[in-house]
Amino acid sequence: xxxxxxxxxxxxxGRAAASLEKLxxxxxxxxxxxxxxxxxxLTGFTVSVDExxxxxxxxxxxxxxxxxxxxxxxxxxxxxxxLDHKLPGITGLDVLAWLSDRKTDILIIMMTAYASIEAAVTxxxxxxxxxxxxxxxxxxxxxxxxxxxxxxxxxxRARMLEEERRRVRFQFISxxxxxxxxxxxxxxxxxxxxxDPIACADTATRxxxxxxxxxxxxxxxxxxxxxxxxxxxESGQRKREVQDVDLGEVARSSIETMTPDASARDITMxxxxxxxxxxxxxxxxxxxIVMNNLISNAVKYNxxxxxxxxxxxxxxPRVLIEVSDTGIGMSREESAKxxxxxxxIKNQKTRNILGSGxxxxxxxxxxxxxGGTVEVESEPDVGSTFRVMLNPGATAVSPGTSxxxxxxxxxxxxxxA
Amino acid sequence: MxxxxxxxxxxxxxxxxxxxxxxxxxxxxYSVSSASSVQECENQLKETEPDVVVLDLMMDNEDxxxxxxxxxxxxxxxxxxxxxxxMTHETGMDFDETDDPGHWIKADAILAKPxxxxxxxxxxxxxxxxxx
Numbered sequence: 001x002x003x004x005x006x007x008x009x010x011x012x013x014g015r016a017a018a019s020l021e022k023l024x025x026x027x028x029x030x031x032x033x034x035x036x037x038x039x040x041x042l043t044g045f046t047v048s049v050d051e052x053x054x055x056x057x058x059x060x061x062x063x064x065x066x067x068x069x070x071x072x073x074x075x076x077x078x079x080x081x082x083l084d085h086k087l088p089g090i091t092g093l094d095v096l097a098w099l100s101d102r103k104t105d106i107l108i109i110m111m112t113a114y115a116s117i118e119a120a121v122t123x124x125x126x127x128x129x130x131x132x133x134x135x136x137x138x139x140x141x142x143x144x145x146x147x148x149x150x151x152x153x154x155x156x157r158a159r160m161l162e163e164e165r166r167r168v169r170f171q172f173i174s175x176x177x178x179x180x181x182x183x184x185x186x187x188x189x190x191x192x193x194x195x196d197p198i199a200c201a202d203t204a205t206r207x208x209x210x211x212x213x214x215x216x217x218x219x220x221x222x223x224x225x226x227x228x229x230x231x232x233x234e235s236g237q238r239k240r241e242v243q244d245v246d247l248g249e250v251a252r253s254s255i256e257t258m259t260p261d262a263s264a265r266d267i268t269m270x271x272x273x274x275x276x277x278x279x280x281x282x283x284x285x286x287x288x289i290v291m292n293n294l295i296s297n298a299v300k301y302n303x304x305x306x307x308x309x310x311x312x313x314x315x316x317p318r319v320l321i322e323v324s325d326t327g328i329g330m331s332r333e334e335s336a337k338x339x340x341x342x343x344x345i346k347n348q349k350t351r352n353i354l355g356s357g358x359x360x361x362x363x364x365x366x367x368x369x370x371g372g373t374v375e376v377e378s379e380p381d382v383g384s385t386f387r388v389m390l391n392p393g394a395t396a397v398s399p400g401t402s403x404x405x406x407x408x409x410x411x412x413x414x415x416x417a
Numbered sequence: 418m419x420x421x422x423x424x425x426x427x428x429x430x431x432x433x434x435x436x437x438x439x440x441x442x443x444x445x446x447y448s449v450s451s452a453s454s455v456q457e458c459e460n461q462l463k464e465t466e467p468d469v470v471v472l473d474l475m476m477d478n479e480d481x482x483x484x485x486x487x488x489x490x491x492x493x494x495x496x497x498x499x500x501x502x503x504m505t506h507e508t509g510m511d512f513d514e515t516d517d518p519g520h521w522i523k524a525d526a527i528l529a530k531p532x533x534x535x536x537x538x539x540x541x542x543x544x545x546x547x548x549x
Contacts, residue, residue: 185530185531186431186433186434189433189434189437193437193440193441196534198441198444199440199444199445199534201444202444208440212436
């Protein structure tokens with residue numbers, strides 16, 4: 001193998017944030033000279049994977065036969081193998097076949113003197129990642145290794161993300177199961193009370209038991225509906241219908257829906273609007289979900305005789321929806337975790353208020369679709385104000401301008417596809 | 418026959434469970450007080466001096482029931498404590514009393530949720546009889 005001046009750029013020392021990773025390469029060739037040349041070319045060689053700011057360096061190990069290679073594959077667990085095609089005992093292809101029965105993500109680069117399309121096809125079919133025909137230059141070797149490393153890192157990263165996704169999903173489902181079980185247990189308990197002739201001899205007890213059952217069933221239905229909203233938002237499968245939506249009209253219809261609950265507790269609701277209708281291009285059902293969640297929270301977490309203020313204003317090009325209440329409020333620590341799924345502020349004051357714990361997390365997801373934000377300002381025992389800023393114009397900007405793909409861009413991509 | 422005092426205190430963070438037990442116990446002449454946290458229970462304990470305390474194991478913390486039971490026993494060694502828990506079901510943990518020869522769990526009975534009122538009353542009656 002001809003020598004070549006060291007052309008590989010060494011990583012700049014200024015980029016200290018990059019992390020280091022070491023991969024193990026097994027070099028398999030029956031010619032000692034070949035092994036030495038390959039090892040020499042790769043000594044001190046590094047590959048920088050920019051997407052994950054990682055610099056990869058290598059540990060080199062060698063094997064002189066297919067048999068030795070198999071042993072080292074088992075004991076050393078290399079990440080990458082440079083494998084000679086023609087070996088004295090079992091061949092390179094035999095080693096590939098041995099590997100294909102095992103679950104491993106090792107990448108193999110075949111090295112062979114008989115460069116034929118046929119050999120390459122056979123090796124590739126048996127799982128080789130790349131093919132180097134002898135003689136090759138150190139530059140060709142490095143290019144092949146660089147390609148393999150990029151592939152390997154991307155593969156491992158994808159697997160890690162998938163595992164993380166699975167973990168989050170599992171956690172979501174187990175919390176969900178718990179949240180669905182709780183109302184069932186409560187309803188079951190009341191049914192036993194209703195079956196107990198002594199306990200339910202009293203009409204007031206009977207009524208209370210039935211009322212609590214109805215309330216818990218209502219909470220369960222709300223949870224299921226919220227769950228459906230969330231699933232539709234996250235799957236991106238739902239057909240969004242963007243049309244002109246009059247925010248005042250949506251707010252008025254939400255207020256109407258909440259009126260029975262509010263008047264039962266003497267809570268007044270008031271809508272303030274600028275002159276003229278505030279109309280934005282949006283999916284009406286999404287805006288309804290936002291409005292319903294905010295207004296129903298403002299009623300639920302209010303005090304009897306309190307008030308709810310809904311203010312819609314233009315902040316050109318954005319619009320602001322503000323919903324404030326005169327209720328129990330919350331501490332800074334409590335409001336910090338408010339938007340996470342299934343987080344419900346648990347304390348003496350919220351004990352008898354039912355909620356799915358999904359409402360605000362849905363509101364936030366929808367706000368993201370509109371390039372918007374959700375903020376909360378709250379003081380215990382004084383009240384809370386939720387501010388949803390929507391930027392409907394943002395959905396018109398073409399996606400992919402920055403490397404980071406945000407939630408609303410993803411949704412747009414799906415719609416355009 | 419003199420009026421027998423039968424005061425039960427129930428400690429659970431589930432308001433519906435509290436309500437259900439109250440409905441069943443009060444209709445049978447028990448006087449019921451309730452608390453929804455360790456703190457609340459401790460605050461009320463001296464004043465109400467119940468004949469039996471029924472505790473949920475998991476409240477704000479996973480082992481609140483054990484902690485509370487331990488403290489009650491320290492302060493009122495003779496006060497019977499019943500722990501109710503859905504833990505056996507959820508974690509597969511088993512609280513067979515024979516497994517606890519050292520009695521580190523300071524409770525007189527452990528009942529697995531979901532419990533039926535009859536079960537609870539049987540334990541309450543037994544413990545009050547033993548204490549008398």
